[in-house]
Amino acid sequence: MPELPEAERARQILESVLGRRVTAVDDADDYVCRPHQRGEIRSALLGHEFVRAGRRGKFLWLDTADGPTLGLHLGMAGRIALDSDAERPHWDRFAIDFADGTRFALRDKRRLGRAVLNPDISHVGPDAADITRADFRERVGRGAAPVKARLLDQKALAGVGNLLADEALWRARVAPARATGELSEQELDRLRRELRAAMRDAIRDGGVHTGLLIVDRGRGQRCPRCSAALERERIGGRTTFWCPRCQPEAPV
DNA sequence: AGGTCTGTTCAGCT
């Protein structure tokens, strides 16, 4: 499931197509490719070349030098596939061919990924990988929402998904249902530090699924630190796992 | 074979 680490990996792959002329665009899937006008993305991009691959949170984009920007989102199951990938493109929802024969595709079984022109991400918060300590305290440490719900709010900070939120809260020993406004500065700083460390590890190890709390996600899982039986509950609308012993409900 | 679960974003509600 793509979260910030997977999106960053995708951005790195997109960097490999910079500086090549676009010769073909497949934007036929008018659910994934927005807006709906058939061929609009295609005609906007043909003949251009991309000069920069950007990312904020899970939002990706490719800038052309003087033309439009292509926005990409992986949704819940998407990834960026290069033509060299062995898997056949059964689920390519959007694809670009370049003059040198290179091709990349948004490969997405669920069709919840998106390809758009000139994306507006002004509502999206700062990237979770480089949010400052002060900014984190400000954006996460206020209000009455459960801290887990706030971590998932892309307007507050961008890039944290369900699995990464659980992993970071567990590493920081903060219970997911704690109200944001009741977290101490020490807890907020610890949460930010552990969130960043969890993202670093995930980028290095191949994705959010490699997290300690995540690998054996399922019923009957025990805390990797203290072996207590994990709790499972719906918090912030999402399935949440946490350790009742390591992550107490009261401030620490 | 049918029902449930999944995980991200957005619209719509309180």
Added chain:
DNA sequence: TAGCTGAACAGACC
């Protein structure tokens, strides 16, 4: 306004 719920999709799993 802040926070919650459900819809969108379609494959994986039981």
